[in-house]
Amino acid sequence: MSAAPIFQSRFDALQCCVVIPTYNNERTLAAVIRGVLVYTNNIIIVNDGSVDNTVSILKDFPQLTIFHQPANQGKGNALKKGLQLAENGGYKYAITLDSDGQHYADDLDVFLTELEKKGRNEKEILLVGDRNMGQDGIPGKSSMGNKFSNFWYLVVTGQQLHDTQSGYRLYPLEIVNKIPLYTKKFEFEIEVIVKAVWRKVDVKNIPIKVLYQEGGERVSHFRPFKDIVRIVILYIWFVLVSFLYIHPKNKYQDFKEKGFRKFWKEDVLKSQEPAHKKAAAIALGIFVGISPFWGLHTLLVFVLAASFKLNKVIAFLFSNISIPPLIPIIIYASYQAGSVLTGHGFRWELNLTDFDSTSKIVESLWQYILGSMALAAFISFILWIVFYFLFSITNPKQVIKP
Structure with a gap:
């Protein structure tokens, strides 16, 4: 009888699972799944309409929950489907990671440890892996795009993250699945954290490792022009909404809850x-x-x-x-x-x-x-x-x- 995965009891105690969206990553998918299986069996795979050998590869893992999208609909849609499947399966939290091989499965411990620190009555958390984009080996275009996103995230939320685009995350399912989310591709991961902050979720970075392989097995489906344009348009909309509605509404609510004197002292002075x-x-x-x-x-x-x-x-x-x-x-x-x-x-x-x-x-x-x-x-x-x-x-x- 084979031994249970290393963190299986922790995953079960926290009612947590791992969601892996995948699209045409036949060269890395099996290795990513095997890496995660070392730590837990609570895995949900969403095949986003892959046209390579993904379906054949996934047949080797019948013990997992696997959902096949009939056609490619974008990473955002795949993540939404995976998070919904996770909640329907009785989980309260889901850790997402990419199937392109850039994430290390042993970093699951970082997410679990942070979740275990959370008190029962404390507000919900959403964790985003911090890849330390300034380190050697990180492509310049990835670092610059992340800095752009980090700045505008700060503007529309008033909070700071060092990495807003990492796909290695922990989501609180009950809250996230109730948020109206409209984007379908890579910009989904920005939309969800901004709207989570607006709903008083504690969104924060935790340090993780990352592997970038130049010309190796890793396949990225990020399209520099189209996806950056989508992100820019999304942030323009967020700026308008945050300045005209979110910030004024939040300050008015704070004013009502605290009263004039406390509001003046804490929020103004x-x-x-x-x-x-x-x-x-x-x-x-x-x-x-x-x-x-x-x-x-x-x-x-x-x-x-x-x-x-x-x-x-x-x-x-x-x-x-x-x-x-x-x-x-x-x-x-x-x-x-x-x-x-x-x-x-x-x-x-x-x-x-x-x-x-x-x-x-x-x-x-x-x-x-x-x-x-x-x-x-x-x-x-x-x-x-x-x-x-x-x-x-x-x-x-x-x-x-x-």
């Missing part, structure tokens, strides 16, 4: 943040509010605040300096600043005849843009000094340490 960062958030908001990018202020302030890891609520509040009563003053001051910077001096009187030709309008517009950027930089710098001083007095422990 964030007393745990150092003085220089709170002051920088105010300065950023003022800078964006005065800048000439009308109609884009909200988008800019959230993107920049996320990029510099500043308090988005504070930055957004102070960006609203460009409210109707102040708009004429900001435009006038910006124009005058531009006039001084372009060598025309301060002009006390402005007449409509100053804008009676196209060339003068273009010249005036340039003066306004130049002046508004200079004014925004000057005022934001002064306010950073003022608020840094005020926050430092309020809480001396928050002063920047030398």
